[in-house]
Amino acid sequence: MNAEQCYQGSCFCGAVQFRVSGEPHGMGYCHCQSCRHWSASPVNAFTLWKPEQVTVLKGEEQIASYNKTPNSYRKWCKTCGGHIFTEHPGMGLIDVFAAVIPDFPYDAGVHVHYQEHQLAMKDKVTKLKDVPEEMGGSGEVIEE
Ligand SMILES: [Zn+2]
């Protein structure tokens, strides 16, 4: 068996270094108001991993955390302010932002919370009104 594929990631300044290994649980774009507001961007490109797939290699003490709700613990680097990832304890998954793992072959499989979108993305990828049923959503699909 081959060793699991690993991808290096870092914050904007490099003080925090980490790696993800194996295959993500899912990946796509989140259009929700919270993601847009916190990231100050029109959409969040996410990749979801189990906590054991994410290893902080350097700068653990540089990681700050804020949670507005118990569902999302948003993490960033205290030195540069660069976003790193968001822990979702309820789902048991960590959202590692696609932008911080540049070598990872990101390939969106779904758009979530598309009913809240500000930036229309006509990419033929499934657009969910909120989130999949297995994540407590309606699972409803919205046409492009
Ligand atoms: Zn940094």
Ligand SMILES: [Zn+2]
């Ligand atoms: Zn979101």
